[in-house]
Amino acid sequence: MLTTFPRLMRDHATQRPDAPALREKDFGIWQTLSWSQLAVLVRELAGGLAHAGLQRGQHLIVVGENRPRLYATMLAAQSLGAIPVPLYQDAVAGEFVFPIVNAGVAFAVVEDQEQVDKLLEIRPQCPALAHIWFDDPRGLRHCDEPGVASLDALVAAGRHFNAAHPAHVDTEVQRSRPEDVAAMFFTSGTTGHPKGVVHTHASLIDRARAGARFDKLTEREEVLAYLPLAWIGQNVFSYAQWLTCGYVVNCPESSATVGIDLKEVGPTYYFAPPRVFEALLTSVMIRMEDASAPKRWLFRRCMALARRVGPAGMDGQRLGLPDRLAYGLGNLLVYGPLRNTLGLSRVRVAYTAGEAIGPDLFTFYRSIGINLKQLYGSTETAVFVCLQPDHQARADTVGVPIDGVELKVGADGEVLVRSAGLLKGYYRNEAATAEVLSPDGWYRTGDAGFLDAQGHLKIIDRAKDVGRLVGGANDGAMFAPKYVENKLKFFPYIKEAVAFGDRREKVCAFINIDMEAVGHWAERRNLPYAGYTDLAQKPEVVELVRDCVEQVNADLAADATLAGSQVTRFLVLHKELDADDGELTRTRKVRRGFIGDRYQVLVDALYGGRASQYIETAVKFEDGRSGMVSADLRIADAKTFAAVRSAA
Amino acid sequence: MTRAIGDVILDVQNISLSFGGVKALTDISFDLREHEIRAIIGPNGAGKSSMLNCINGVYQPQQGSIALRGRTFRHMNSRQVAEMGVARTFQNLALFKGMSVLDNIMTGRNLRMKSNLLLQALRLGPAEREEIAHRQVVERIIDFLEIQPYRKTPVGKMPYGLQKRVDLGRALAMEPQVLLLDEPMAGMNVEEKQDMSRFILDVNDEFGTTIVLIEHDMGVVMDISDRVVVLDYGKKIGDGTPGEVRGNPDVIRAYLGVQH
Numbered sequence A: 001m002l003t004t005f006p007r008l009m010r011d012h013a014t015q016r017p018d019a020p021a022l023r024e025k026d027f028g029i030w031q032t033l034s035w036s037q038l039a040v041l042v043r044e045l046a047g048g049l050a051h052a053g054l055q056r057g058q059h060l061i062v063v064g065e066n067r068p069r070l071y072a073t074m075l076a077a078q079s080l081g082a083i084p085v086p087l088y089q090d091a092v093a094g095e096f097v098f099p100i101v102n103a104g105v106a107f108a109v110v111e112d113q114e115q116v117d118k119l120l121e122i123r124p125q126c127p128a129l130a131h132i133w134f135d136d137p138r139g140l141r142h143c144d145e146p147g148v149a150s151l152d153a154l155v156a157a158g159r160h161f162n163a164a165h166p167a168h169v170d171t172e173v174q175r176s177r178p179e180d181v182a183a184m185f186f187t188s189g190t191t192g193h194p195k196g197v198v199h200t201h202a203s204l205i206d207r208a209r210a211g212a213r214f215d216k217l218t219e220r221e222e223v224l225a226y227l228p229l230a231w232i233g234q235n236v237f238s239y240a241q242w243l244t245c246g247y248v249v250n251c252p253e254s255s256a257t258v259g260i261d262l263k264e265v266g267p268t269y270y271f272a273p274p275r276v277f278e279a280l281l282t283s284v285m286i287r288m289e290d291a292s293a294p295k296r297w298l299f300r301r302c303m304a305l306a307r308r309v310g311p312a313g314m315d316g317q318r319l320g321l322p323d324r325l326a327y328g329l330g331n332l333l334v335y336g337p338l339r340n341t342l343g344l345s346r347v348r349v350a351y352t353a354g355e356a357i358g359p360d361l362f363t364f365y366r367s368i369g370i371n372l373k374q375l376y377g378s379t380e381t382a383v384f385v386c387l388q389p390d391h392q393a394r395a396d397t398v399g400v401p402i403d404g405v406e407l408k409v410g411a412d413g414e415v416l417v418r419s420a421g422l423l424k425g426y427y428r429n430e431a432a433t434a435e436v437l438s439p440d441g442w443y444r445t446g447d448a449g450f451l452d453a454q455g456h457l458k459i460i461d462r463a464k465d466v467g468r469l470v471g472g473a474n475d476g477a478m479f480a481p482k483y484v485e486n487k488l489k490f491f492p493y494i495k496e497a498v499a500f501g502d503r504r505e506k507v508c509a510f511i512n513i514d515m516e517a518v519g520h521w522a523e524r525r526n527l528p529y530a531g532y533t534d535l536a537q538k539p540e541v542v543e544l545v546r547d548c549v550e551q552v553n554a555d556l557a558a559d560a561t562l563a564g565s566q567v568t569r570f571l572v573l574h575k576e577l578d579a580d581d582g583e584l585t586r587t588r589k590v591r592r593g594f595i596g597d598r599y600q601v602l603v604d605a606l607y608g609g610r611a612s613q614y615i616e617t618a619v620k621f622e623d624g625r626s627g628m629v630s631a632d633l634r635i636a637d638a639k640t641f642a643a644v645r646s647a648a
Numbered sequence B: 001m002t003r004a005i006g007d008v009i010l011d012v013q014n015i016s017l018s019f020g021g022v023k024a025l026t027d028i029s030f031d032l033r034e035h036e037i038r039a040i041i042g043p044n045g046a047g048k049s050s051m052l053n054c055i056n057g058v059y060q061p062q063q064g065s066i067a068l069r070g071r072t073f074r075h076m077n078s079r080q081v082a083e084m085g086v087a088r089t090f091q092n093l094a095l096f097k098g099m100s101v102l103d104n105i106m107t108g109r110n111l112r113m114k115s116n117l118l119l120q121a122l123r124l125g126p127a128e129r130e131e132i133a134h135r136q137v138v139e140r141i142i143d144f145l146e147i148q149p150y151r152k153t154p155v156g157k158m159p160y161g162l163q164k165r166v167d168l169g170r171a172l173a174m175e176p177q178v179l180l181l182d183e184p185m186a187g188m189n190v191e192e193k194q195d196m197s198r199f200i201l202d203v204n205d206e207f208g209t210t211i212v213l214i215e216h217d218m219g220v221v222m223d224i225s226d227r228v229v230v231l232d233y234g235k236k237i238g239d240g241t242p243g244e245v246r247g248n249p250d251v252i253r254a255y256l257g258v259q260h
Helices: A005-015 A035-052 A068-079 A094-102 A113-125 A151-164 A168-175 A201-214 A232-245 A255-265 A274-289 A293-314 A321-342 A359-367 A430-436 A481-489 A515-524 A532-536 A539-557 A560-565 A592-598 A600-608 B048-055 B078-083 B101-107 B117-122 B125-144 B160-173 B190-206 B218-224 B242-247 B249-256
Strands: A020-026 A029-034 A059-063 A083-087 A107-110 A131-134 A148-150 A181-187 A195-200 A222-224 A248-251 A269-271 A349-352 A372-376 A405-409 A414-419 A443-451 A457-462 A494-500 A507-513 A567-572 A612-620 A626-637 B008-019 B022-033 B037-041 B063-068 B071-073 B086-089 B178-182 B210-214 B227-232 B235-240
Touching: A005 A035, A005 A068, A005 A168, A005 A201, A005 A232, A020 A035, A020 A068, A020 A255, A029 A035, A035 A068, A035 A151, A035 A168, A059 A068, A059 A094, A059 A113, A068 A083, A068 A168, A068 A181, A068 A232, A083 A094, A094 A113, A107 A113, A113 A131, A131 A151, A148 A151, A151 A168, A181 A201, A181 A232, A195 A201, A201 A232, A222 A232, A222 A255, A222 A269, A232 A269, A255 A321, A274 A293, A274 A321, A274 A359, A274 A515, A293 A321, A293 A359, A359 A372, A405 A443, A430 A443, A457 A481, A481 A494, A481 A507, A481 A539, A481 A560, A494 A592, A507 A515, A507 A532, A507 A539, A507 A600, A515 A532, A515 A539, A532 A626, A539 A560, A539 A567, A539 A626, A567 A600, A592 A600, A600 A612, A600 A626, B008 B048, B008 B210, B022 B037, B022 B048, B022 B063, B022 B210, B022 B227, B022 B235, B037 B048, B037 B190, B037 B218, B048 B178, B048 B210, B078 B086, B086 B160, B101 B125, B101 B160, B117 B125, B125 B160, B125 B190, B160 B178, B160 B190, B190 B210, B190 B218, B218 B242, B227 B242, B227 B249, B235 B242, B235 B249, B242 B249
Parallel strands: A020 A248, A059 A083, A059 A107, A083 A181, A107 A131, A131 A148, A222 A248, A269 A349, A349 A372, A507 A567, B037 B210, B037 B227, B086 B178, B178 B210
Antiparallel strands: A020 A029, A181 A195, A405 A414, A414 A443, A443 A457, A494 A507, A567 A626, A612 A626, B008 B022, B008 B063, B063 B071, B227 B235
């Protein structure tokens, strides 16, 4: 049966009024909001918003970390038939202008002073923005800007409004239909303006339910909400599926305490992009390096065993008795405590998506007994397109098309999808909508991939990024930049990589070292350094990176189609790539074209055969100031390997 | 800023302090108004910390008087001063390194604990209720200072800038009316200084706490304080708003020196 989000929430409130809906750690204690309390809060917020003039079809932006009252605000807006638009809370002020102007937004509900300040800064460019409410009053007690008020005031106004118009909110909830627009998500967009992806209640609920059926989710799941609300992944896992399944969503105390809160909550259903899993693994490895020799030995032995038999066990194969016993012992000594330290000991289903995950990283988690799987989807498809069934998780595929999804591969290798969860369109952008949605309902994903023999989808790269080498030894060979970058990024020492090679004779790369891992590595070698820029240019560090690059090359040589993509030259960048400088998207994907243009001199130096290159770059700091970073970058050559022809 | 500067809350009159033949302070007078941020500046050895130590009863000045809310005292120990609502932080941190952040800040509640040692040790009814009430105050401070991730971390393991924050937290746990800060930003980098400045302003703003601050970083002093006292060789050479002090020729001489 199709329905709307406010009605789903009200159903939970009637059927299980005292069951927990949301938890938030506040002043060191987890505070619970039950479904009935949530329903009351949402009704009051809706009354307040109605009183302020929010009407059906209007947009309201929501900016902040995961806070129960921001969730309630989205439900309140939807209760009135208005459309919540979550925006990335770490965006700089200027990035809010386009969405606000594009959708003519007059209402904003934000978390704290930081967000209020950003909105006030851009107010002159957004004349329509009349109301800003904040959740946390800290630092805003004396704010007397017109139209800025606390959520407490909004709730109070709502109470009055509902007393005077007792039927208004309830009538509006009943008036909403499943095919009405439920929310809009701005895609970070690697080029040009972001696009507003419009989803209806029906499309989001359809996919949320399909995903829940696939993994047999119940109302007993525990979820930790720690990723940006503006990202559809977070929205589906802690909003759409929260309301369809009725499980508990836990909001961490702050973004700095996520690690601690993860351990305390012990989620059963967990979602994280690969970078989070990577950071977790890096922190474990760093701590293991500092452990005493016997512990390191035990860890190495147990992990070797886990790598050998763990994945097979997760795939449901029966292990021999000696392996079962040894793995059981390892579980007792290492895997169990490790899962607990990671905060993943209760995880029943864990997903990763958004980027390709390194095979070693993926195998690591599965081998210690965490049911980590991959999924494939995007903002436009309401996430769930392909999911990996239990026991069939592979590092290099993204699973099988699930319930309600039709999938085919176009002539040019592009993956096409049709389902009830597709976007209604891009907001006020018919040209872009027509580009991706065909009249007969197929959505062009922009990803190049194919279905393998088992029916699993395998993604190679963005269709438009797959290129060819021209001239040189590997003329005409396929070049998949992301494939190469992902292989490089799997090394804990490498944080980001940018590969160049399309329409060139060879592949070269920019590398960003991982400050934490390499810094630690340097400390253990008594290698002094002053900061990122200094560390990145140490000859020892360049050697360290060279080792990584050469291992990737050896690996690529084994793959006949991509052997030409081996990295011949590289340099370690003098600054960390940053979304504030426009080098990464807000979801931390490298913007290759932009980086190539910005660091044109470096690209030229790589291909021109120079041994070093001086560069000066303007950087923006988090507090909005800007400065300069300059360095003389070393450029290094890496060994390449002859392609290994497979026997078959 | 809407906070109103109130009446004189602390009045220091003609204080002189010497250690044997060394005159640390000579005839110092200044006052402190409710809700203001008052900075004491001066070159090394000017007597700034000695001044703070006189105010909170660590040193007994040989001459002069200090009046807190009209109550004059000359001989009072630091505990009595603390009971009157004066808290302080230390230049060289005086935290319990092996104890957690939570426990360190909890020690700031010591003066307000009513139940006796036996009740506390046995966790009997009233002691437990009291502990919960104190914990609530401590949690508010932890939230205020944004140190939630370190609640259970031993203080000795934390970076210096954060230890300074814990030191401030412990002083705040006393819910003081007057807060004495002895070089709260010494040894910090720019970002940590900015954070600390914001916390000091927030304490002043949110809790209405009156603040006396010793600081070397002139930029910080000029930005956040309402009035500044300048000491040099134990004598007061300037007193006024940051603007007035900056233009004072004696102050310029003490800080920049003169050509002879």
